[in-house]
Amino acid sequence: MKRIAALALVCATPAAFPVAAEELNALVWCDHTDPALLEPFEAANDVTVNVKEYEGTAAGMAILDQSAPGDWDVMVVDSVDVARVAAAGKLAPIPAEALPTGDFFPELVMAAQNVIDGKTYAVTEKFGYNTISYDKTKVDPADMEDMAALTSGKYDGKIGIYDYYLPVLGLVGLGQGVATADLNVGALEGLKAPLMALRKASKQVSDVVSSQTALATGEVDIVVGGGEWLTAVLAADNPNLDWTIPKQGGLRWTQSIGVVAGTTKPDLALKFVQYITSAEGQAALAQSSCYWGMPANMKAGALLSDEAKAVLRWDMQPDYLARAQLYPVPDAATDTAMQDLWTEMLNQ
Amino acid sequence: MSDERRLALALVSPALLWTLAFFAVPFAAMLLLSFAHMEGRTVVQGLSLANYAKALGEPSHLKALINSVEITVTVTVVSVALAWPLAATIAWSVPARWQRAALLMAVLPFWTSYVVRSYSWALVLGKNGVVNQAFGAVGLGPFELASTRFATVLGFTHFFVMLLTLTIYANLIQLSPNYARAAQDLGAGRLRTLWHVILPLTLPGIVTGAFVTFVLCIGDYITPQILGGNTELTLPQLIMLQMGRGGNFPMASALSVILMAVVTLAYAASARWLRLDRL
Incomplete structure (x- = not known):
């Protein structure tokens, strides 16, 4: 009887816990591990996002050095270090026209940091x-x-x-x-x-x-x-x-997200970057359980509560951006x- | 090669390969890296002693090594001083049927996450923590206990007293009561028996536990980081500082080799009494 019950449990498991068709591996900071941020993307794209946290650009690059090409698909990086990571050949160019930077706070487009030799290697996602x-x-x-x-x-x-x-x-x-x-x-x-x-x-x-x-x-x-x-x-x-x-x-601290060079899923990786920088993704990222921060995309403001905007000092941003x-x-x-x-x- | 030797080699080879793959080779790589240097953000292999010169010559770097040794020696001595009487009480004064329960109680804090325990101590020792509230109730304090070396030593000691209690207890329980009886038959008092007979016989257990305490304590990053409040830097913290953003792996490797050298010295000093089979 016990064996039958165990067998039934094993057989029922895939139905109870459907397995996503694809996986996306993301090297991130802790704010990207919040299920409230990841679940909408996973559900919409039938994908599981596997996240690994790291701290410090050198530590992130060391992880990439020790990985095989294709192990990682997207990476969050300190915006001021995008050039350093791109120069090391760790980031792949992404099509600028596919990114919603037109909706960003102008100071957060940060072309000087994210664009190298005319190619966009990352996009700003959060700041504070x-x-x-x-x-x-x-x-x-x-x-x-x-x-x-x-x-x-x-x-x-x-x-x-x-x-x-x-x-x-x-x-x-x-x-x-x-x-x-x-x-x-x-x-x-x-x-x-x-x-x-x-x-x-x-x-x-x-x-x-x-x-x-x-x-x-x-x-x-x-x-x-x-x-x-x-x-x-x-x-x-x-x-x-x-x-x-x-x-x-x-x-002003700023973090960017980019596609890792050598990814075998460039389309899915770009889709994730687009989701993170969309109004919906930005609102969730801004209020991540690990730490809050201002979204780079101004349209996220429409999805944030008045309380959240007050905590983030949404209305003070023009003054703060000018002084930071x-x-x-x-x-x-x-x-x-x-x-x-x-x-x-x-x-x- | 005889069949017996071939069998022995076959039996020992998995452990040998494991040690080679996960200790000897990585250590050799780290040693080699410690002689390299940085050019910009690139590691350039070489045979320079510059990293060691800086690690031992720069006062702030040397201070990290001294801090680590001072904290570790203090923790080891205090932990032994507290664990020996506790182990002796459990071995000699607690009825045999309760000894297992007593040991379980002694090691219960092991079941809590190390990080959680450290943060808990930070709260307990804080300005508004339980300790200062107790002092405040009798009109004393508040005392600056958190973010101090005292907090680091206390956090470590809490952990290592448990470990030492186990190793010393394992030694004491194997000690025949006849040794003490014989000493007392020959006219030795209780203190003299303890000092000249019992303590020397339990030395292997004490030294084994003390050595493990030393090794784990001097290489620990979490406790000084959480409880010390960075009021002083230890060697593991300095190693982490080299790696976080700058990625100065040659310097981090040199500091790690120095850390291993200190552990090797500790081993050499205690090897005579060390009984790792007690663990």
Whole structure:
């Protein structure tokens, strides 16, 4: 009897759990693992999207290096690193006319980053800001409009720093009047003292989850390098958490998506890119359970609730986009110098 | 070759191949890579010692190594000091039929995810966490416990006391009570018996557990990252920093080789008493 029941279960399984006709392998950041984002595409195209998370462009490229051509179909990449990944032959050109960039915020088309030698290798999908997040019941919001307040002594021991050297060094640079595009080995020398001062005033340097936890539990009252991506998922439970772009400016992070070179399913891969950059895909991606961020496609606004738009500061985007600078794009020597300065700061 | 030797080779070859494929070859590749250098973003193979010079010569890099060794030694010593009495209590004072349950209780925290446990400690030690609330109830604190070396050591110790308790218990339970009786018959007091007879006899269990603690602790990235709050950098964190965005794999390899060298030194120091069959 048990055998018959087991056999019936095995026979019934394919019917109960239909297997998709095709699979798409995506190398992504954690916001693309949300079923609410993937399921509509899977259902519409009878496909299973297999996702693998990675952090850091070098780590993503190492995964591609260790894979056979055709293993991966699409890849999410830091927009400022698209040229680097494309130059390594990891991205395939995609037809620009197939992308809805006409509906994008003009600043987010980012042809300088996504288009190389006239060929489009990726398309911007999401953006946000690395600025200052804070608990407005614990700090004076007016103070947060000026980066100098962070090292004034008033908030010593109440500051957390986001553990990623690029945006934080970019912010420290802005505080010193150095544009992110001008950050090089020479300019870093001038950032050492203010970075060390910021470290001295801070309690911890931590990753995304630890920074969120610290802000939510009152371990720190301010996170330098934070932004909507840090506070938005906590907004419902803790409306006191806020963020701003200080008068010195903030950094804009952007992520792009492209088709991996060597994919055996270029049409399906492009279809996925089109879905992600469509209004529907953009609205889901903006509110991903891992982290929120602004959609590049303005038409997603029609699908977002007023509450979600308020959390994302939809109406403030013209002002924010004008005041925020792109991430620094360091050459290899500057990158190493930045890492060394960061290491020195952590071990001071 | 005799049939017996051929059979022995056949029996040992799967393990040998496994070790070759998943340890010896990758380690050789890592060693080779550690002598390479970066030109722009490209790894250029060579025989340069520049990565080692930087790792051991640059104060901030050397500090990471020193931090790792200091934390690991502290954790190992504290864990042994706590695990030995616990193991002894279970082996000698708990009735035989309850010993299994007592050991189960001791290792119960193993069943929780390592990452979840670390985040839990971060919450417990926080400014508004349970510990500071308890201190606050008696008019003390709040104390800065989270994001400190203390938090890292505590998180590690919580984990490794369980491991050490098992290895030391395994040693103690095999010890015949006649050794203690003989020592006391010859006039030794309880402390003297413990110091001169019991402790030396349990040394293999202690050293084996301590060595495993040392190896796991010095190579751990998660606990210092979550509990230490990056108030200081350890060697595994520095290795991760080389790989994340920059992709400086030669430097990361050199730091990893140094890490392995420290572990090898620890092995050499403890080899005399090491009994890996106790694990």
